Amino acid sequence: MKNTDLSGISTFGPSTMIVVSNRLPVDATENEDGSISWGLAPGGLVTALEPFMRENASTWVGWAGISDLVLAPFERDGVKLVSVTLSENDVELFYEGFSNDTLWPLYHDVIEAPSYHRAWWEVYRSVNQKFADVVAAEAAEGATVWVHDYQLQLVPQMLRELRPDLTIGFFLHIPFPAYGLFSQLPWRRQIIEGLLGADLVGFQRAQDVDNFLRIVRRIMAYKVIGGHVTVPSRGEENRYVVARNFPISISYPDIQKLIKDPAVIARSREIRESIGNPKIMILGADRLDYTKGFLHRLKAYDELLSDGDLDPTEVVMVMVASPSRERVDSYIKLRDDVELAVGRINGQYGELGHYPVVYLHHNYPREEMMALFLAADVMLVTPLRDGMNLVAKEFVAARSDGDGVLVLSEFAGAFDELKAAVAVNPHDIDDLKKQILRAKDMAPAERRQRMLSMRRRVREHDVEKWSRDFLKALAHTNRVS
Numbered sequence: 001m002k003n004t005d006l007s008g009i010s011t012f013g014p015s016t017m018i019v020v021s022n023r024l025p026v027d028a029t030e031n032e033d034g035s036i037s038w039g040l041a042p043g044g045l046v047t048a049l050e051p052f053m054r055e056n057a058s059t060w061v062g063w064a065g066i067s068d069l070v071l072a073p074f075e076r077d078g079v080k081l082v083s084v085t086l087s088e089n090d091v092e093l094f095y096e097g098f099s100n101d102t103l104w105p106l107y108h109d110v111i112e113a114p115s116y117h118r119a120w121w122e123v124y125r126s127v128n129q130k131f132a133d134v135v136a137a138e139a140a141e142g143a144t145v146w147v148h149d150y151q152l153q154l155v156p157q158m159l160r161e162l163r164p165d166l167t168i169g170f171f172l173h174i175p176f177p178a179y180g181l182f183s184q185l186p187w188r189r190q191i192i193e194g195l196l197g198a199d200l201v202g203f204q205r206a207q208d209v210d211n212f213l214r215i216v217r218r219i220m221a222y223k224v225i226g227g228h229v230t231v232p233s234r235g236e237e238n239r240y241v242v243a244r245n246f247p248i249s250i251s252y253p254d255i256q257k258l259i260k261d262p263a264v265i266a267r268s269r270e271i272r273e274s275i276g277n278p279k280i281m282i283l284g285a286d287r288l289d290y291t292k293g294f295l296h297r298l299k300a301y302d303e304l305l306s307d308g309d310l311d312p313t314e315v316v317m318v319m320v321a322s323p324s325r326e327r328v329d330s331y332i333k334l335r336d337d338v339e340l341a342v343g344r345i346n347g348q349y350g351e352l353g354h355y356p357v358v359y360l361h362h363n364y365p366r367e368e369m370m371a372l373f374l375a376a377d378v379m380l381v382t383p384l385r386d387g388m389n390l391v392a393k394e395f396v397a398a399r400s401d402g403d404g405v406l407v408l409s410e411f412a413g414a415f416d417e418l419k420a421a422v423a424v425n426p427h428d429i430d431d432l433k434k435q436i437l438r439a440k441d442m443a444p445a446e447r448r449q450r451m452l453s454m455r456r457r458v459r460e461h462d463v464e465k466w467s468r469d470f471l472k473a474l475a476h477t478n479r480v481s
């Protein structure tokens with residue numbers, strides 16, 4: 001077991017506000033010499049929660065990203081971080097297995113086939129218990145606990161058993177599937193019971209709430225009226241659980257600050273120069289995940305080049321694919337498939353010093369991402385299924401020049417709000433091709449009008465409003481039940 005202390009043991013006492021997510025905002029990686037380096041944890045969840053945590057001196061409970069790392073609680077930006085230690089077996093069976101090879105594909109409409117293994121389920125349960133035990137020990141009497149995402153769906157119920165005094169909220173960052181899919185899960189009842197341990201269960205989209213409530217009715221046979229579920233309790237009063245949608249967002253002020261930085265502006269020019277100042281720069285920026293639609297996008301682009309609708313000397317598609325879940329088979333295969341497709345396109349249409357696809361399998365700091373957003377003419381956010389997709393909202397927030405065209409999948413949660421984007425069905429290659437061309441050829445006045453209306457939406461519904469709305473609803477559920 002590695003034992004590392006970041007900046008001294010915290011002097012905070014029990015906390016009245018605790019956030020629990022699989023990952024802490026800091027991500028540890030082990031260097032070859034055994035030392036530990038720290039970076040920002042991957043994914044939209046941490047990006048979304050960070051501003052909230054900064055404002056509300058709270059405690060964040062999560063995993064630091066590598067196995068067997070034992071950390072004393074520490075402080076970062078005024079937030080107490082409490083790490084949950086996961087063994088190598090936990091990482092394999094709970095994180096890579098049940099979370100990312102069972103729940104992730106099942107909740108994303110079975111784009112890849114989910115694996116159902118009883119041994120994975122047992123470890124999912126024991127790791128959820130581990131998280132619940134840590135939170136129970138950290139929480140002050142009557143504290144509010146906000147549990148996040150599919151990795152921790154049993155925590156609300158486990159916590160309620162340990163600490164009935166707590167107010168418990170749960171928010172799911174990914175889609176909640178329809179009954180026909182969810183009912184495949186051998187542990188479907190236990191998952192629903194776990195979630196119903198919360199006072200408030202939040203989802204991204206209204207359709208996720210509908211799916212959840214239908215499942216509660218069919219699997220548990222509980223009474224559901226509006227968004228209220230009556231949970232019968234033996235010998236005690238019934239409990240009431242509220243289910244509602246709260247579309248997550250980004251920190252609008254943080255992004256405005258970043259894009260005004262002269263270094264970011266200069267970098268955006270440098271990026272265009274570095275790719276040969278093309279007439280059109282198309283951008284994609286996603287975790288390398290099969291839900292994101294990489295192969296569909298590459299197929300459409302390949303066909304546009306071969307049909308002669310795009311001129312390979314005039315266009316560059318920059319494809320940022322941040323490394324993700326690299327030991328899970330479906331992710332290993334996806335990386336191979338993407339790299340093969342990129343190689344084919346560049347081999348076919350590239351020339352010395354000019355390639356139509358710039359593929360970057362890296363994580364970049366936020367400043368670099370902003371510079372990329374500013375440099376792009378067309379942003380492709382074309383997931384096959386996505387809870388929300390914060391990249392779409394970040395792109396919009398970054399374009400204070402009112403320019404740039406967002407092509408957005410109908411299957412991303414963000415689509416409910418960003419109606420002025422160019423809508424696309426990414427499963428339909430012809431539609432993808434058509435919408436890419438439409439975005440490329442859009443007149444400046446229309447680009448501006450669409451961007452301004454999307455910017456207004458994101459400005460007025462940013463992450464600060466999201467967390468405020470959720471916590472207000474949580475406090476309210478507790479009062480009325």
Ligand code: F6P
Nearest residue numbers: 023042043044045046149173174
């Ligand atoms: O919401 C999607 C999510 O799984 C988050 O929970 C997580 O922060 C992000 O994607 C990145 O995934 P991972 O933690 O597996 O690297």
